[in-house]
Structures are given as structure tokens and as C-alpha cells.
Amino acid sequence: MKSPADDGFHSPSLIEQVADAKRRHDEVFGGPAQWVAAAPGRVNLIGEHTDYNAGFVFPLAIERYTVIVGGRPTAVVAEDRVRVHSTLLNEAAAFALNRLESDRKDWTSYLRGVMAGCVERGMAPGPLNLLVDSKVPLGGGLSSSAALEVATATLIEAVTGHTLDPVEKARLCQKAEHVYAGMPCGIMDQFSSALGAAGNLLLIDCRSETAELVPLDDPNVAVLVINSNVKHELTGSEYSERRGQCEQAAKLLGVAALRDVASSQLEAERGRLDPLLYRRARHVVSEIERTLGAARALKAGEWPLVGELMYASHASLRDDYEVSCPELDVLVEQAHEVGPAGGVIGARMTGGGFGGCIVALVRSGREQAIAEQIGEAYQKRTGIKATAFVTKPARGAHIVER
Ligand code: GLA
Secondary structure, X not given: OOOHXXXXXXXXXXXXXXXXXXXXXXXXXXXXXXXXXXXXXXXXXXXXXXXXXXXXXXXXXXXEEEEEEEEOOXXXXXXXXXXXXXXXXXXXXXXXXXXXXXXXXXXXXXXXXXXXXXXXXXXXXXXXXXXXXXXXXXXXXXXXXXXXXXXXXXXXXXXXXXXXXXXXXXXXXXXXXXXXXXXXXXXXXXXXXXXXXXXXXXEEEOOOOXXXXXXXXXXXXEEEEEXXXXXXXOHHHHHHHHHHHHHHHHHHXXXXXXXXXXXXXXXXXXXXXXXXXHHHHHHHHHHHHHHHHHHHHHHOOOHHHHHHHHHHHHHHHHHOXXXXXXXXXXXXXXXXXXXXXXXXXXXEEOOOOOEEEEEEEEEOOOHHHHHHHHHHHHHHHHOXXXXXXXXXXXXXXXXXXX
């Protein structure tokens, strides 16, 4: 299910992707493309499982986009008919705008959920033929679903001429994920895809839903993403279980969210939590502190400290929050072994966990060599082939053509 570009070390250009997707649209539907929207995936540098605790996250949008090309049907069709074709899955589907809800949970859930949110807001797009082309690896923890949701909302903006406030758009997409895909996610992924800014990380305060742009402009530092290419099928239930444990811990500590607890306070009130809830809370509370610390260190160019905080984040996710897996641990261990001498500043798992990717900050010029070195050791230890790419912080969702 991978297109060759998914294995490329360097990112495919959005211009080429769009040209190709338009051609495919016209081939599949036999009619002219009229609108094009793009939305990126994201990688989270630090701040994991903190968004639904009203805390801070520190992601960047990546140079891997989901592109949607839309056109009107050439033949006369019902006013509410939407046909979609996915190049990645090589699958076609159709649904009606006045019957978007369905028990079916598949890739169209994301499109249907977002369209329901748009229709609710008076943005009914009318009959459409949509071609979906994604370069965000599926199941890699890089928010391929958020990219699909935000690209859908952006395409509907292009079609209707109605612009959503970007934060409102992120919320609409998050709701689609909750209700239509059944995944009780936080706001990070949709926010990053909708509000990503070229050259910048986003320090998102998930309580106020506001973001500070933090430039990643040191020419000596690059972002390397390594995919373990494993996905353990636990994510759905484990994610909501963790969320529930955090809510329970917050309640027992008498606060609205774990954001409201400092490490010192957690230690003082440790007796109120059973050992498991205590460890879950300790991860969240310390991760929020690490995230703010990493943002400060990054702004000051204190790279060794940023690296240290990334490794500490990984250890906390592995030991206290228990959302890592052996393959991710091996990748991070190997990155640590390459170390500063080999050009690795820091590394950690990124995204929900149980597989997917690690993110590493590395010295520019060393990216490919580091990826190869880690990949070889990983294959030796696990028998699995990793894939890797470098990315700069990318521009968020936008209308490419209208
Ligand atoms: C998934 C969710 C996000 C966030 C991360 C963990 O990606 O969609 O909202 O909770 O996991 O940080």
C-alpha cells in the first residue's frame, strides 16, 4: 500500500504531487479538476499524551501532504452525491451529503465526518468528484488521518468560498475523528496540520488552543524521522484507557486537568493515587515541564539540553506511560549510541505510540549516514527494515487552486 515516494529520503515536491493528482483526477472521473487543497502530516518533537490533559505540545508540520483534487461531475447527478477515489488504497467509494453517518468505519469516515461538520456550518459543497492522494505514511504516527480531515475541510472551503478560522477548522476535524472514526484524540494533530508554518515549530497551549511559532532556523540542525514500520494493533483501546486514567488522576488530585499539577505537588500528594495512576500522572506532569523546557532550550540554541529532554521523554513514555514498544525502544537506543559524536542530538518516539516513528534531531549533513547506521542496527536486532526521511517544518493546510 506504499507509493514509491513513501520510501524516499527526501520529500516529494508538493508541486509535482499536485500535478500528478490532477492528472489522476481527470483520468478517474473523466472531468476537469477545479479545486485543489493540501494539508500536511506532523511530527511531534516533544510533549506526548499531554494535549488531552490541557498541556503543551511542540510539533511541526512535515513536508508530506495529503492532496485532494475536486471537480463537479460531468453527468447530471443528485445534488448531494460525493464520489471519492484514493490513490494510496486504489479504492473508490461514494456517499450522500444528507446521509453522512454510517456504522462503517473506514477511510471515508474522515471525509464524511468533516463534511458533516461543514454542512452543519452551512458549507454544503454540492455534488463532487474527489481524488485523494497522500504522501503521509499510513499508521506511522504522523497524523495521516488529521491530514486527510484537514485537507477535506480545506477543499470544502475552496468549493464554497467560505473560510473557517483555522482553530475552528482544527476543532471541526477533531470532532470528525471523535464521532466518525471513534478515536478520542486531543487537538494536536489537527491543529498542527491546520496551523503549521514553514520554518517553525508550534508550541501549542492545548488549554487556550493558541500557539507560539518557534523558528527552527539553525542551519546545523535537521529533523530526521525514522519509521519502525511496525504497528501494534492496540492503539484504539489503549489510547482511551490512558485518557481515562488521566481524568481519574486529575479528579483524585482535585484539579480540572493534569496540566494544573506541578511535579512537586504530585510528589506531595502521591498518596492519593494508586501506583499505576501515579505513574501515568507522573509522565504527563513531567512531560509538560519537559516540553516547556525544550522550547526554552531550543530558542536558546542549547541543543544538548534539548536532546537530553527528548531521551527523558522517551523513557517516561516507555516506563511510566507504557505506550512505547520494543521496536521503538531499539531505534531510540541506536540513536543514543550514535550520539553527539556521530551527529545525533536527541531522539524519542513520536505520536500515540505502540509502533510508528521516532523523531531525531541531528546535525545537518549527517542525516543519511545516521539513518543508515540506525537502520542497519535496527534490522540486525529486529529483522525489520526501517524507512527514514528528513523534513523541514512545513506550511500548514492551504488551498492550492480554486
Ligand atoms: C495521537 C492523538 C493526539 C495526541 C497523541 C499523543 O496522535 O491524535 O491527539 O494525543 O496521540 O501525544
